[in-house]
Amino acid sequence: MSRVGGGSLSLLLLLAGGGCGPNRLSGTDGGNDGAVSGDGGGGEVANGAALYGRLCASCHGEAGEGGRAQPLQNWARGYEALRRPIGVSMPSGNPAACTGECPDRIASFILSELNTASLSCAATRPSLRRARRLTRSEYRNTVRDLLGVGGAATQGECSRRTFAYFANGRTLDRVSLAGSFNDWSADRWPMTFDAAMGAWVTTRDIADGSHQYKFVLNGTEWVRDERNPMSAPDGFGGQNSLLTVSCGASMMSATGVDVAANLPVDARSSGGFFDNDATVNVVTSNHVSEYLRSAKSVVDALGDRVTSLVACDVRADRAGCSGRFVREFGQRVFRRPLTMPEQQRYQALAMRGADPVAGLRVALRGMLVSPSFLYRTELGERQGDGTYKLSGYEVASALSYGLWGTTPDAALMTAAQDGTLATAAGIEREARRLVADPRARTAFADFAMQWLRVEPVASATRNATMFPTWTEALRSSIVEETRRFVTHVVFDGSHRLGELYTADYTFANQELAGLYGIAGITGTSFQRAQWPSPDRAGILGLSGVLARYAHSDQTAPIQRGVFVRVNLLCQEFPPPPANAGGVPDVDPRATTRARFTQHTANPACNSCHQYIDQVGFGFEGFDAIGRSRTTENGMAIDRSGALLDIEADGGNDAVRFTTLRELGQALSTSASARGCFARQYFRYARGYHETLSDRCGVRALIDRFRTANDDIRELMVAVFTAPEFVSRRER
Numbered sequence: 250m251s252r253v254g255g256g257s258l259s260l261l262l263l264l265a266g267g268g269c270g271p272n273r274l275s276g277t278d279g280g281n282d283g284a285v286s287g288d289g290g291g292g293e294v295a296n297g298a299a300l301y302g303r304l305c306a307s308c309h310g311e312a313g314e315g316g317r318a319q320p321l322q323n324w325a326r327g328y329e330a331l332r333r334p335i336g337v338s339m340p341s342g343n344p345a346a347c348t349g350e351c352p353d354r355i356a357s358f359i360l361s362e363l364n365t366a367s368l369s370c371a372a373t374r375p376s377l378r379r380a381r382r383l384t385r386s387e388y389r390n391t392v393r394d395l396l397g398v399g400g401a402a403t404q405g406e407c408s409r410r411t412f413a414y415f416a417n418g419r420t421l422d423r424v425s426l427a428g429s430f431n432d433w434s435a436d437r438w439p440m441t442f443d444a445a446m447g448a449w450v451t452t453r454d455i456a457d458g459s460h461q462y463k464f465v466l467n468g469t470e471w472v473r474d475e476r477n478p479m480s481a482p483d484g485f486g487g488q489n490s491l492l493t494v495s496c497g498a499s500m501m502s503a504t505g506v507d508v509a510a511n512l513p514v515d516a517r518s519s520g521g522f523f524d525n526d527a528t529v530n531v532v533t534s535n536h537v538s539e540y541l542r543s544a545k546s547v548v549d550a551l552g553d554r555v556t557s558l559v560a561c562d563v564r565a566d567r568a569g570c571s572g573r574f575v576r577e578f579g580q581r582v583f584r585r586p587l588t589m590p591e592q593q594r595y596q597a598l599a600m601r602g603a604d605p606v607a608g609l610r611v612a613l614r615g616m617l618v619s620p621s622f623l624y625r626t627e628l629g630e631r632q633g634d635g636t637y638k639l640s641g642y643e644v645a646s647a648l649s650y651g652l653w654g655t656t657p658d659a660a661l662m663t664a665a666q667d668g669t670l671a672t673a674a675g676i677e678r679e680a681r682r683l684v685a686d687p688r689a690r691t692a693f694a695d696f697a698m699q700w701l702r703v704e705p706v707a708s709a710t711r712n713a714t715m716f717p718t719w720t721e722a723l724r725s726s727i728v729e730e731t732r733r734f735v736t737h738v739v740f741d742g743s744h745r746l747g748e749l750y751t752a753d754y755t756f757a758n759q760e761l762a763g764l765y766g767i768a769g770i771t772g773t774s775f776q777r778a779q780w781p782s783p784d785r786a787g788i789l790g791l792s793g794v795l796a797r798y799a800h801s802d803q804t805a806p807i808q809r810g811v812f813v814r815v816n817l818l819c820q821e822f823p824p825p826p827a828n829a830g831g832v833p834d835v836d837p838r839a840t841t842r843a844r845f846t847q848h849t850a851n852p853a854c855n856s857c858h859q860y861i862d863q864v865g866f867g868f869e870g871f872d873a874i875g876r877s878r879t880t881e882n883g884m885a886i887d888r889s890g891a892l893l894d895i896e897a898d899g900g901n902d903a904v905r906f907t908t909l910r911e912l913g914q915a916l917s918t919s920a921s922a923r924g925c926f927a928r929q930y931f932r933y934a935r936g937y938h939e940t941l942s943d944r945c946g947v948r949a950l951i952d953r954f955r956t957a958n959d960d961i962r963e964l965m966v967a968v969f970t971a972p973e974f975v976s977r978r979e980r
Contacts, residue, residue, distance in 0.1 A: 297358025298941075300351055304340050306821075310897075312944050313363035322363050332356040370945035375636050375976035380624040381527040381936050383650075386695060388623075389509040390655035392543075395581060396558075398508065398550045410455050410492070411686040412474065413448040414440065414464045415678065421466055424449035428462025428492075435465045443685060447678065450685050461489035476660040476682075508543045512536065518938060520821070522929065523699050527936040532623070544617035548610045555609045563605045571599035574609055582613075583621040584657060585642040585665075591621075625650060629977045637977040641665035644676060648969055651934045652683040654692035673970065680966045690740055693965070694732040696933045700816065703731050703793040712802040716874050718764070726760040727875075731793040733775055739961045746926055746959040747917030750787040751910065754779050764792060764876060784870055784877060784888075786910035792875030799873035800832060804841050806865030813864045813892070817916060819925035820897050822857050840881045842866050863891040867906055896921045923959060927951045930961075934968040946973050 302311075313321035324331060336352035338344050347355070383391060392398055412426050426438040430453075440449040449464075461481060463471045471487075473480060479491035513535045515524035524530075548555070556563055558578045563570040575595045579587045587595070599605075599612035616622055625646040629637030639647070645665040649657040657665070661679060669675035683689055698704050707728050711719040733756040738748045755765070757778045762770035765785075767778045780790060788794055798808040814820045833844040845862060867890015872878050879886055892904040892915060904915040916922045927950050932938055939947050950967055957963035968974070 297354035297356075298362065300347070300355050301358050304347055305355065312941060313359060321359050324359060324363070328356055328360060331359060370948060373945040373949070373971075373973045374942040375973055375978045376935065376937075376940075376943060378628045378637055378977040378979060379527050379936075380620075380626045380628070381525065381650075382530045382532060382624050384515045384525050384530070385509040385512045387525070387650055387654055388512065388543075389507070390653075392508045392547055392617075394655050396547060396551055397554075398547050410494070411450060411452045411682075412440070412462075412464075413450045413476065413682050413685065414466075414472075414474070415448045415476075416442075417447075421449070423467060425465045425468075426451055426453070426462060427465050427471070428489075429460045430455055430462065435468060440464075443681075448682070448685075452687055455492065455494045457494050460492045460494070462492060463489055476663070479659065508547055511542070512539045521932075521938060522702065522816070523696075523933045523936075525933065525936045526938070528938075540618050540623065544614045547617060548614045551610070551613075553606055555613060556606055558613075559609075563609060567605040567608070568600065571605070571608065571612070572596050575599060575612060578613075579616060580662070581656070582616045583619070584625065584646045584662075585621075585640070627977060629975075635979075637979070639975045639977065641668065641670040644670040644975060645679075647974075648676070648680055648683055651969060652680065652692055652965060653686070653688040654695060655688065673972070676975070677966065677970045680969045684962050684965050689965070690736040693739055694736050696930065697735040698728075698731060699933070700929050701731065701788060701794055701797070702812075702816065703728065703791075703797050706793050706797050709796065710801055711796075711874060715802060719874055720760075723760045723764065723874075726758055727791075727793045727796065729775065730756055730761055731788075731791055734791065735788070737777075744960045744962050746923060746961060748787065750789065750913035750916045750922075752787045753783070753910070755785075755791065761792070764874070766877065782877065783910050784908045786908070786913035789868075789909040789913050790871075795868065795871045795875035796873065798868075802873065803832075803835055804869060804871070804873050805832075806841060806845050806869060807858070807861055808865070809868040810861035810863070810865030813912075813916075814861060816929075817925060818895070818897065818919070818921045819928050820860075820921075822861070837882050840869070840884050840886060842869055842887055860893050863893060864912075866890050867892075867912060868909070870909075895919050920955075923955060924951045926961075927954045927964060930964055931968055934965075946971055 309321050332352050335347060335355055336344075339352075340346050414424050416424075421442075424440045424442075425434075425436055426440060427433050427435050431437050438451060438453060440451040442448075443450045461483075463473055463483075465471055473488045474490040477490045477492070479493075480488040481491050483489040513533060516526070516529040516531075517524060518526045518529045521529075559570060559574040561570040561573055563574070572592070575592050576587065579592070579595060583591075595612045595615060598615050599608045601608050601611055625643075627639060627643055627647065629639045629643065632638050642662075642665045645657040645661040648670075649655060649661055660682070661670075664670050664675060664679055670679065707724050709724065713719070734752070735749065737756065738744070738752060742748050742752070754777055755761075756775045757765060757767055757770055758773050758775050759771050760773075762768070762778065765778075766781050768781075770776060770778060780786075784790070794812070795809075798812050799805045811822070814822070833847070836844055845866075867888065869881075869886050870877060870879070870888040889905065889907050890912065892906070892912065894902065895904055895915060896902075896919065904912070906912045906915065928939065928947060931943075931947055931950060950964070950971060953967045954960075954964045957967075
């Protein structure tokens with residue numbers, strides 16, 4: 250791999266775009282895709298920010314910081330030197346898209362807004378108040394964890410528990426976990442001190458049943474788990490902590506019930522990666538009918554076991570027990586205490602009819618179709634400065650759904666109630682506890698699958714004659730491999746971003762071993778395996794990525810190049826012109842590289858494709874399902890590639906590579922790759938694509954990620970412990 254001169258963007262790309270994609274700054278895409286003129290003064294030219302976002306941001310950066318064209322912040326050459334090239338030749342390739350007052354408005358916006366004063370990060374502006382509808386996955390997980398119905402959990406996920414003892418600055422030699430699940434042994438289950446979390450931690454599989462336990466400090470001092478509100482007398486004047494595990498009932502009741510199977514697919518914003526985007530995920534009439542159907546199926550599956558959700562006998566004291574059910578279990582369903590009118594309304598439902606158990610089911614069914622269950626709010630409580638501060642319960646939900654993808658546990662709800670989540674230290678402590686829990690692995694894998702956009706591989710088709718091994722079993726293995734690899738790096742490996750790009754290993758079963766040419770692996774179980782050659786590295790070498798960005802009968806160098814530029818470097822490109830043409834026909838006398846080189850030789854295309862194709866060509870050593878290859882149609886494959894202007898700062902450099910490991914090494918040290926990963930995780934955790942008002946917060950997040958040596962676990966914590974996280978604004 251080498252860095253050499255060449256490939257910088259010309260000044261003629263000043264404000265280039267020609268429809269550079271949706272505006273990420275002002276919340277609007279600027280209207281239609283036609284020419285924008287100043288006559289009429291309507292919505293199309295209401296402000297330069299919308300025009301800049303539509304026509305310029307994808308090349309010059311969202312805040313003028315630079316991208317595939319030069320930076321515009323602190324412009325010092327004057328108004329006319331800025332306005333003139335915009336009016337004459339911008340956007341590049343389509344100057345007719347900006348006429349009339351458009352150049353003046355854009356130039357004025359750049360000079361008045363994209364300057365040092367307006368971009369000062371002395372204070373970070375809060376994001377908007379919003380309600381976030383549960384995604385299909387969040388809905389399924391929440392029903393499962395509340396009621397044991399849904400079928401999403403595996404037995405291992407259900408029975409696995411993480412225990413944490415927070416020493417609060419106390420120096421201890423050792424801590425262990427003792428309880429009825431290990432014969433109260435004071436040394437059988439030792440715990441490990443996690444310095445980042447500030448706690449002694451252990452994760453164990455716990456059998457079904459009710460258990461009592463304590464922490465043993467230095468082998469002699471027995472203390473209860475203060476984070477667990479459930480306790481029972483220990484017989485010696487103290488308290489044991491209580492834990493109930495009911496995975497067998499959960500899995501049995503889940504049979505045949507997928508509570509989210511018929512819910513509409515979650516929407517994603519234009520250019521968005523994630524299915525939890527609050528700006529587009531609204532409730533439709535289809536949602537309403539399916540929520541009603543699902544609530545009925547859940548309650549029917551629960552049956553008389555609804556009585557296990559409340560610690561009293563509803564048949565002996567119907568009014569008192571129903572009230573307790575509404576107050577206590579209703580708080581778990583709504584993730585906050587119910588108001589008095591809500592308590593009265595749902596207790597009235599619970600008291601309907603002659604059968605008290607059926608009455609509980611009616612009340613529960615009503616709760617499951619309430620907006621207070623289907624949405625999690627980030628509205629906050631109004632402060633003296635006009636901003637809104639999230640309540641402890643809203644923080645608990647944000648932490649739990651962001652880091653676990655499901656409803657808050659008892660410890661989080663207690664932290665919300667006792668004021669722990671009203672402090673920065675309390676939020677950080679809980680965030681670290683959640684990151685250390687196995688449930689964080691599942692949620693992070695969901696993030697990674699959407700960031701890489703690998704999910705469609707599970708149902709992707711391939712030409713059966715060309716790829717007879719492309720079976721359902723192989724596709725399933727490819728998806729599982731991706732999830733196992735990313736979670737291993739983040740939670741078991743170095744924890745660092747660089748390893749995602751440079752790792753010389755993967756996780757394979759027999760199906761994948763055959764695909765990759767790895768010897769010695771049999772059966773369906775996955776095991777860690779070294780790549781057989783240095784050609785592959787990290788996520789770049791995974792079949793899930795290589796097959797996702799390919800066609801059914803051939804590779805797709807443009808798709809693979811766009812994947813690196815957009816997914817991994819967050820560099821946006823304008824849509825192709827209408828006359829760009831489709832995929833070149835397969836030519837048995839030419840390689841894919843030769844065909845696509847001819848296809849994109851048009852000068853009108855080259856301004857973008859020089860940054861895309863040369864990267865994608867570096868993946869040509871792998872076919873449409875990710876197998877390694879050295880020839881195509883009997884001709885040797887040129888495996889070389891180039892990543893021009895990797896930092897998107899207009900620099901005059903290029904990274905040239907002949908293996909994906911070399912490309913991975915370049916990405917592992919790239920500031921753009923680090924910043925992009927932080928942005929992508931911010932978008933996933935916060936549920937929207939960042940806007941200009943988030944610029945300072947995102948910059949601080951990237952700086953914290955860099956200071957933590959690209960530790961992804963620290964990034965996960967940082968998103969939820971940023972000062973502005975708990976603040977919201979009206980508009």
